[in-house]
Amino acid sequence: xxxxxxxxxxxxxxxxxxxxxxxxxxxxxxxxxxxxxxxxxxxxxxxxxxxxxxxxxxxxxxxxxxxxxxxxxxxxxxxxxxxxxxxxxxxxxxxxxxxxxxxxxxxxxxxxxxxxxxxxxxxxxxxxxxxxxxxxxxxxxxxxxxxxxxxxxxxxxxxxxxxxxxxxxxxxxxxxxxxxxxxxxxxxxxxxxxxxxxxxxxxxxxxxxxxxxxxxxxxxxxxxxxxxxxxxxxxxxxxxxxxxxxxxxxxxxxxxxxxxxxxxxxxxxxxxxxxxxxxxxxxxxxxxxxxxxxxxxxxxxxxxxxxxxxxxxxx
Amino acid sequence: xxxxxxxxxxxxxxxxxxxxxxxxxxxxxxxxxxxxxxxxxxxxxxxxxxxxxxxxxxxxxxxxxxxxxxxxxxxxxxxxxxxxxxxxxxxxxxxxxxxxxxxxxxxxxxxxxxxxxxxxxxxxxxxxxxxxxxxxxxxxxxxxxxxxxxxxxxxxxxxxxxxxxxxxxxxxxxxxxxxxxxxxxxxxxxxxxxxxxxxxxxxxxxxxxxxxxxx
Numbered sequence: 001x002x003x004x005x006x007x008x009x010x011x012x013x014x015x016x017x018x019x020x021x022x023x024x025x026x027x028x029x030x031x032x033x034x035x036x037x038x039x040x041x042x043x044x045x046x047x048x049x050x051x052x053x054x055x056x057x058x059x060x061x062x063x064x065x066x067x068x069x070x071x072x073x074x075x076x077x078x079x080x081x082x083x084x085x086x087x088x089x090x091x092x093x094x095x096x097x098x099x100x101x102x103x104x105x106x107x108x109x110x111x112x113x114x115x116x117x118x119x120x121x122x123x124x125x126x127x128x129x130x131x132x133x134x135x136x137x138x139x140x141x142x143x144x145x146x147x148x149x150x151x152x153x154x155x156x157x158x159x160x161x162x163x164x165x166x167x168x169x170x171x172x173x174x175x176x177x178x179x180x181x182x183x184x185x186x187x188x189x190x191x192x193x194x195x196x197x198x199x200x201x202x203x204x205x206x207x208x209x210x211x212x213x214x215x216x217x218x219x220x221x222x223x224x225x226x227x228x229x230x231x232x233x234x235x236x237x238x239x240x241x242x243x244x245x246x247x248x249x250x251x252x253x254x255x256x257x258x259x260x261x262x263x264x265x266x267x268x269x270x271x272x273x274x275x276x277x278x279x280x281x282x283x284x285x286x287x288x289x290x291x292x293x294x295x296x297x298x299x300x301x302x303x304x305x306x307x308x309x310x311x312x313x314x315x
Numbered sequence: 316x317x318x319x320x321x322x323x324x325x326x327x328x329x330x331x332x333x334x335x336x337x338x339x340x341x342x343x344x345x346x347x348x349x350x351x352x353x354x355x356x357x358x359x360x361x362x363x364x365x366x367x368x369x370x371x372x373x374x375x376x377x378x379x380x381x382x383x384x385x386x387x388x389x390x391x392x393x394x395x396x397x398x399x400x401x402x403x404x405x406x407x408x409x410x411x412x413x414x415x416x417x418x419x420x421x422x423x424x425x426x427x428x429x430x431x432x433x434x435x436x437x438x439x440x441x442x443x444x445x446x447x448x449x450x451x452x453x454x455x456x457x458x459x460x461x462x463x464x465x466x467x468x469x470x471x472x473x474x475x476x477x478x479x480x481x482x483x484x485x486x487x488x489x490x491x492x493x494x495x496x497x498x499x500x501x502x503x504x505x506x507x508x509x510x511x512x513x514x515x516x517x518x519x520x521x522x523x524x525x526x527x528x529x530x
Contacts, residue, residue, distance in 0.1 A: 075530065076483035076491070077393055107411035110393065110491070113530035217396025219410060240399030242408035246418070255399050 001309060004034040004046040004065075009055050012128075013070065015224060019131035020050065023293035026133050027313055048304070051095075053088040059095050066304050067097040068124070073104075073220065075113040082214050082221075093119050099303050101126035104220045105247055111220055124303040130227030132292045137233035137284065138202045145268035146175035147204030147234065149192060150225065153181045158213045162257045163239045167208055167264045176203070201232040205268050205276060208260070209238040219243025226251060227291050230283035235276050237263050248291065250282035317360055318347035322463040324369055326376040326435050326443070329354050330387045332452045333377070334478045339456065342475055343467055357440045366442075373463035375445035376435045377452065380514050381428035381506035382499060382524060383489070389415045390481035390488035403427060412492040412528070420498075420505050429508040446513065486529075493526045 003024055005017050024031045032044060036057045045064070051057055052070040059067065069092050072084040084092075092100060101124040102112045108125065115123045146167065152160050168175050168187060177183070178192035178200065192200055201207065207229040215221050219241055226236040226248065237252045238244060239260055244251060252267065254260035267276045294313045301310035318325045318340055325340070325347070327333035340347045351363045360369070379387070389412050392398075397408040407418035419427050436446050445462070447455030453473055460467045481488045494502075499521055503510060510517075 076486070078483075104410075107409050107414055110410055110528075110530040117530065214396075216399065219397065219408065240405070242397055242399050242405045243410060245406070246409070246414070255405055 001029050001047040003029050003031045004049045006051045006055055007033050007035050013052055016128055019293040022131050022133035023297055053092050056091055068099050069097045071100040071102055073111045074115050075111045077111050079214055099124045103127050108220050124300055126296050127222055128224040129291050129293045129296045130231045130287045132231055135198050135228045135231040140202050142205045144176050144203045145173045145205050147201055147207055148177045150179045151181035152183050160210050163260050164208050164210055167261050201229050201234050204234045206235040206237055208264055209236050211239055211241055216240055227287050230287045233280050233284055235267055235280040236283055250286050316349040316351050316353050319350055320345045320347050322465055324372045324374045326356055327354055328376055328435050330384055331377040331379045332449045339475050356435045369442050373444050374442050375459045377447040377449050378432045379449035382502050384428050385416050386488040386492035387481050389492050394483050416498055420501055426506040426508055428506050432509050490529055493528050494524045496521055496525050499524055
């Protein structure tokens with residue numbers, strides 16, 4: 001297929017669409033980022049456009065192109081600041097998409113249910129996933145106990161501060177953290193170039209996987225981190241997102257900050273290497289089987305009645 | 316916390332109408348005092364007051380039919396968020412009602428509700444005098460208060476508004492949380508300990524409880 005992707009934007013959606021792009025190219029699709037120019041749209045003549053309500057583009061009227069738009073929650077659950085705005089709902093509806101998709105599993109359907117119930121637009125569960133084209137186990141020496149890559153600002157600090165910082169401040173832990181935003185002194189080693197990320201994750205024995213407060217509460221918007229590091233053979237230890245337990249069965253999930261720190265210390269100890277390696281292997285296999293962008297795109301294609309393409313994503 | 320007046324002590328089982336009772340006691344001008352933390356039962360309450368304190372009052376609590384309790388509990392968490400420190404949430408959380416109940420029944424094969432309610436209604440301490448049913452919250456409350464010697468105005472109590480903390484968009488938990496017939500049957504079996512003792516006379520209509528989900 002010929003597929004246009006929303007322009008590369010910063011933040012999570014940028015990384016997520018990198019993963020989508022890599023998976024599509026891996027299966028031989030012709031994929032381009034689209035800057036918004038109408039002439040280039042018709043020159044490319046896409047079969048599918050993948051856009052985002054948070055990064056609006058002026059999609060031309062083109063009945064030959066299927067439209068899929070990433071959207072935020074819109075349902076009976078009122079999550080202040082997380083739900084889609086009225087303006088965005090109206091914009092998405094005006095584009096008459098074939099489907100919309102959001103960062104939730106099928107079991108999270110209620111949280112996006114008004115897209116279908118009130119606006120008659122099919123919602124497709126498409127949580128974040130692991131990019132198996134980019135992330136893999138390099139089998140190099142894991143010289144750090146903990147690796148972490150990510151941003152910190154006030155909202156993220158609500159979970160990072162009580163969970164991650166006590167782990168990093170423990171004398172028994174060696175760590176390296178790359179990222180951006182507002183980290184406390186002497187913790188962050190700065191931004192890491194994208195082409196170094198896989199090797200960086202491979203240096204760690206474990207990776208603490210942080211999510212935001214609404215993810216703890218509602219179980220949606222799972223960050224990519226757990227899927228990525230598992231592909232690298234680095235043990236993912238997640239902060240408390242209990243709804244993940246039946247989605248990623250081998251994932252180590254903590255119950256509270258004290259338990260999170262205990263788990264990080266336990267699995268980083270040399271004496272527990274065998275147990276750690278066994279679990280990390282299980283995590284990697286589970287992600288490869290169920291949680292790559294190949295898996296997610298198969299679901300998307302299936303929802304668009306592209307059955308052969310859906311099947312081929314998993315071939 | 317438990318609530319106490321000079322004549323009664325109320326033990327608050329989660330998701331059984333306790334907030335309404337608290338509001339009612341306050342609205343009736345009975346000025347209840349709070350004892351312990353929100354959902355304490357015996358023997359924890361003895362950390363706050365001696366046994367004699369409770370022996371001199373009518374101690375009551377409310378329970379709810381387990382099929383309704385699961386609906387209410389799930390909808391409350393969907394609306395307000397899961398709490399991973401709570402074992403039921405940590406082990407059974409799901410934004411899909413059927414999955415949540417399925418996991419809860421597997422997690423506690425002898426019934427989470429039966430286990431929870433038993434903590435409050437156990438006859439071991441010999442202190443619980445009355446058990447009301449949430450399904451007849453107002454009527455049972457009036458009867459219990461009168462038996463305890465509080466002279467309550469029935470119409471005033473019936474006029475108190477309900478606090479439906481699980482409602483979403485104007486619909487209650489029974490609307491959002493639909494059972495499959497198979498799952499409903501499993502709840503009835505797993506929670507038989509409570510149902511057979513306190514709800515053997517209570518009709519359950521699968522037609523109103525089962526159906527396709529409203530989302």
